[in-house]
Amino acid sequence: MAAISDAVWSEEGTTPDAIEAALRRLLNEKHSENGGYVPARVLNMVVFVESDYSGEIANRLRRVGRYHASRTVVLSYEAHRERLNARVTVASEGEPGPEEVAPLRETAIVEIGERHLDDLQTIADPLVVSDLPTLLWSPHRHPEAADALLDLAQATLIDSVEEPVWATAIERAGTLSRRTYVVDLAWLRSTPWRERIAATFDTARMRAELERIDTLEIRHHPDSTVAGMLLAGWLASRLGWELGHTVIAGRTGHDGTLSGRARSAAGADIELRLQEEPELQVPGLAGVRLSSSSGVQLSLDRGRGGLRAHHRDRDGQVRTGRLLGASRGEGGILGEGIRQALLRDPTYRPALDAAREMLPELDETTDAGSAEAIA
Amino acid sequence: MASAAVSTEPVNPLVAGLERSPVAPTALVIFGATGDLARRKLLPALYNLAHDGALPERFHLVGISRKEKENEDYREECERSIRAFSRRTPDEDVLRGLLEHVKYVPGVFDDPGVYAELGQTLDEFDEQAGERLNRAFYLSTAPSFFPTIVGQLGGSGLSRRADTEVRVIIEKPFGASLAQARELNARVLSVFDESQVFRIDHYLGKETVQNMLAFRFANGMFEPLWNRNYIDSVQITAAEDLGIGSRAGYYDQAGALRDLIQNHMLQLLCHVAMEPPGSFTAEEVRNEKVKVLHAIAAPTAQDIPELAVRAQYAAGHSGGEDVPGYLEEDGVPPDSITETYAALRLEVDNWRWAGVPFYLRAGKRLARKVTEIAVTLKPVPHLAFSQDGSLGVQPNQLILTVQPNEGVTLQLGAKIPGTRMSIRPVNMQFLYGTSFLSQSPEAYERLIMDAMRGDPTLFTRNDEVEAQWRICDPIVTTWSQTPGPLPEYEAGSQGPAEADGILREGQSWRAI
Numbered sequence: 052m053a054a055i056s057d058a059v060w061s062e063e064g065t066t067p068d069a070i071e072a073a074l075r076r077l078l079n080e081k082h083s084e085n086g087g088y089v090p091a092r093v094l095n096m097v098v099f100v101e102s103d104y105s106g107e108i109a110n111r112l113r114r115v116g117r118y119h120a121s122r123t124v125v126l127s128y129e130a131h132r133e134r135l136n137a138r139v140t141v142a143s144e145g146e147p148g149p150e151e152v153a154p155l156r157e158t159a160i161v162e163i164g165e166r167h168l169d170d171l172q173t174i175a176d177p178l179v180v181s182d183l184p185t186l187l188w189s190p191h192r193h194p195e196a197a198d199a200l201l202d203l204a205q206a207t208l209i210d211s212v213e214e215p216v217w218a219t220a221i222e223r224a225g226t227l228s229r230r231t232y233v234v235d236l237a238w239l240r241s242t243p244w245r246e247r248i249a250a251t252f253d254t255a256r257m258r259a260e261l262e263r264i265d266t267l268e269i270r271h272h273p274d275s276t277v278a279g280m281l282l283a284g285w286l287a288s289r290l291g292w293e294l295g296h297t298v299i300a301g302r303t304g305h306d307g308t309l310s311g312r313a314r315s316a317a318g319a320d321i322e323l324r325l326q327e328e329p330e331l332q333v334p335g336l337a338g339v340r341l342s343s344s345s346g347v348q349l350s351l352d353r354g355r356g357g358l359r360a361h362h363r364d365r366d367g368q369v370r371t372g373r374l375l376g377a378s379r380g381e382g383g384i385l386g387e388g389i390r391q392a393l394l395r396d397p398t399y400r401p402a403l404d405a406a407r408e409m410l411p412e413l414d415e416t417t418d419a420g421s422a423e424a425i426a
Numbered sequence: 427m428a429s430a431a432v433s434t435e436p437v438n439p440l441v442a443g444l445e446r447s448p449v450a451p452t453a454l455v456i457f458g459a460t461g462d463l464a465r466r467k468l469l470p471a472l473y474n475l476a477h478d479g480a481l482p483e484r485f486h487l488v489g490i491s492r493k494e495k496e497n498e499d500y501r502e503e504c505e506r507s508i509r510a511f512s513r514r515t516p517d518e519d520v521l522r523g524l525l526e527h528v529k530y531v532p533g534v535f536d537d538p539g540v541y542a543e544l545g546q547t548l549d550e551f552d553e554q555a556g557e558r559l560n561r562a563f564y565l566s567t568a569p570s571f572f573p574t575i576v577g578q579l580g581g582s583g584l585s586r587r588a589d590t591e592v593r594v595i596i597e598k599p600f601g602a603s604l605a606q607a608r609e610l611n612a613r614v615l616s617v618f619d620e621s622q623v624f625r626i627d628h629y630l631g632k633e634t635v636q637n638m639l640a641f642r643f644a645n646g647m648f649e650p651l652w653n654r655n656y657i658d659s660v661q662i663t664a665a666e667d668l669g670i671g672s673r674a675g676y677y678d679q680a681g682a683l684r685d686l687i688q689n690h691m692l693q694l695l696c697h698v699a700m701e702p703p704g705s706f707t708a709e710e711v712r713n714e715k716v717k718v719l720h721a722i723a724a725p726t727a728q729d730i731p732e733l734a735v736r737a738q739y740a741a742g743h744s745g746g747e748d749v750p751g752y753l754e755e756d757g758v759p760p761d762s763i764t765e766t767y768a769a770l771r772l773e774v775d776n777w778r779w780a781g782v783p784f785y786l787r788a789g790k791r792l793a794r795k796v797t798e799i800a801v802t803l804k805p806v807p808h809l810a811f812s813q814d815g816s817l818g819v820q821p822n823q824l825i826l827t828v829q830p831n832e833g834v835t836l837q838l839g840a841k842i843p844g845t846r847m848s849i850r851p852v853n854m855q856f857l858y859g860t861s862f863l864s865q866s867p868e869a870y871e872r873l874i875m876d877a878m879r880g881d882p883t884l885f886t887r888n889d890e891v892e893a894q895w896r897i898c899d900p901i902v903t904t905w906s907q908t909p910g911p912l913p914e915y916e917a918g919s920q921g922p923a924e925a926d927g928i929l930r931e932g933q934s935w936r937a938i
Contacts, residue, residue: 092860092861150830150831151830152857152859154860242444245440246446248440249438250448250449250482252438252440253450290439356519356522357479364556368556370557372484372555373523375476377517377519377520396443
């Protein structure tokens with residue numbers, strides 16, 4: 052197979068019925084043209100975007116490669132738009148040869164205005180394929196639009212690091228988690244870190260050290276505090292730590308440090324520290340250091356071609372190494388987010404709940420979600 | 427048979443929710459490191475595991491082969507193989523990082539000095555790592571070297587070590603007869619415990635083969651029909667449109683029965699016929715498969731002409747080109763009696779399957795490439811419709827396609843639109859490629875990881891191999907004693923007409 056093969060339909064002043072009919076017709080036309088064209092039936096994705104940024108979102112979705120939804124419905128919002136306009140594309144990676152099949156991916160871009168916001172579900176619902184899971188993504192936040200569409204979705208894609216206020220991000224993720232399954236890209240960025248920490252403590256000898264952890268330090272991109280909180284929350288929830296509120300160093304947080312304490316299941320004190328890493332160019336984590344009361348230490352640091360590991364044993368012996376792994380890039384992370392909509396990770400919600408417990412304690416009169424209170 | 431060990435170690439609480447469970451630090455040694463399998467499959471698989479971050483933090487690879495070369499030369503060879511055969515464009519940093527940990531030990535496999543040098547190299551890895559690494563020996567050589575290598579590993583003390591796991595991965599074919607398989611098993615098990623042995627049948631690493639278990643045991647709708655009361659016959663086909671290419675040396679020694687039926691196709695049969703295991707642990711799954719193999723009577727020499735057919739392809743056409751017959755292929759002896767096509771009729775003598783024929787056929791230079799399992803249901807007991815003017819009502823068929831378009835097709839009878847009640851078969855089709863986002867890993871990626879983790883579920887156990895050979899051995903023996911020439915079929919055709927002779931009355935081969 053080679054080259055992209057598209058079929059396109061568009062209409063101004065259209066209706067969801069007409070858009071759905073166009074999707075069906077284009078699918079039938081492609082299948083009649085070549086029996087190897089078959090509709091993919093994996094996942095619906097409903098995306099709510101501001102029309103000014105719809106090109107950027109389209110580019111991000113193109114970069115996910117193979118992990119695209121089988122039907123994508125983009126609700127492109129421009130406040131003053133009065134009528135529904137739509138453009139439908141049914142495409143495959145190329146023309147199937149003999150004995151080959153080419154799954155088709157369907158995209159409907161529907162331009163909507165403010166007057167449609169109250170009826171978003173009645174626009175999107177007829178356009179998703181029945182009996183397939185639906186993933187909702189509202190990359191420019193618009194919580195009111197996302198909330199209006201939540202009943203349609205089995206999973207919601209968020210990127211907590213894109214919220215300007217990380218405490219709000221954690222609260223928002225918690226609220227969404229109570230209504231739907233949440234796939235958080237901030238969480239997925241930490242997967243290699245979690246895998247490596249789990250692997251390090253997988254031997255019987257090292258597993259005993261889990262109970263002796265006395266320090267956890269996490270360095271993160273300045274905008275990715277929430278990623279650090281989620282990693283700390285993951286360790287806390289998996290290891291049964293009792294958590295207290297963190298404190299923003301200097302109260303205003305100008306030195307970019309959060310610190311706090313936890314108590315291990317055995318009753319020992321654990322020091323927590325989250326530090327911004329201004330040098331880091333990409334969202335996510337820059338480094339993790341875990342120390343135990345018996346002198347064992349594990350450090351992981353981001354590097355080219357994988358994480359750099361630094362171990363210190365009880366006897367002070369030091370070992371270093373590289374944990375090979377190619378960067379997934381932001382396109383890969385988004386693709387992974389789409390794939391995760393079909394899976395269920397039982398550890399995210401407990402990690403999120405633990406992260407919420409660590410949120411700094413604020414003055415009763417202060418709005419916990421406001422930027423002024425946190426930054 | 428190995429007993430399942432019960433771990434007393436506390437569970438790692440950090441593993442929950444992770445898609446990949448951890449692998450202990452490992453040194454992997456490939457015997458036959460410059461061979462085709464290593465170049466085309468094993469090295470690209472290792473690179474892709476590294477790309478995905480799936481290899482352990484401390485991972486070393488040692489290649490062993492007869493050819494004299496330096497570490498750096500072997501690294502360059504590895505790099506070329508990965509660039510040529512990896513399913514993904516390599517990430518330069520990851521590739522460099524992987525190659526940094528590659529070493530080469532030259533030598534012949536029966537030289538104790540090679541194993542002394544290997545042992546020293548492995549000890550150095552331990553020293554560098556500051557801990558004892560697990561060791562996995564991958565036997566990717568010609569089968570004739572397996573006993574030698576296993577014996578040398580035992581003799582040099584490399585087969586067991588306190589505090590770490592030592593495993594041996596053995597490629598197929600596991601023996602060329604029942605006697606050889608038994609002898610090899612005895613040899614291997616005199617050096618290693620069964621729990622250390624991972625016999626590869628790479629079909630078991632294919633997603634679609636594993637999906638058969640999900641299809642059968644995760645869907646309640648098929649189970650009530652999955653027995654002799656509703657199923658008329660089962661046909662398992664592994665057809666290739668290609669000839670033997672440059673593999674005459676191997677293929678003429680093996681033939682279709684040994685190459686495909688004795689291992690892969692009997693495994694597919696087991697997946698179709700096995701009872702639901704109590705749990706999906708390695709031992710439970712393999713116990714159920716062995717029960718199926720034990721329920722198949724080995725054919726007697728007298729029965730073989732009625733139960734088994736062999737043939738060779740003659741000159742014909744493939745893909746619009748003229749192609750030579752098997753005996754005209756380069757490297758094939760002109761009087762060869764090696765079959766390029768084999769078909770069997772087997773029965774699984776138990777309550778579920780008694781009387782249901784299982785047809786297995788495998789061949790080269792057939793009409794097209796397809797591997798599938800077709801389950802034909804019994805016809806409806808009474809038909810109220812006239813069949814005039816239509817293709818008529820056909821028994822339902824459920825087709826599980828392993829390759830090339832992995833999926834499940836259910837053939838149903840449906841009314842032809844119009845004023846008459848005419849029926850024709852229609853297909854209800856499910857294609858894996860249209861229903862999942864994930865790219866399936868190569869079978870070898872999965873199998874290498876499982877072997878390094880010590881999970882034997884997708885590997886063949888000693889009694890399983892012997893049970894497979896017990897079924898095929900009488901046929902191999904009888905055919906080897908029966909002079910040629912063999913029946914022929916035209917290249918690019920459906921196979922030999924003689925294959926119809928093993929079918930029960932009223933049954934026919936599915937078109938390839």
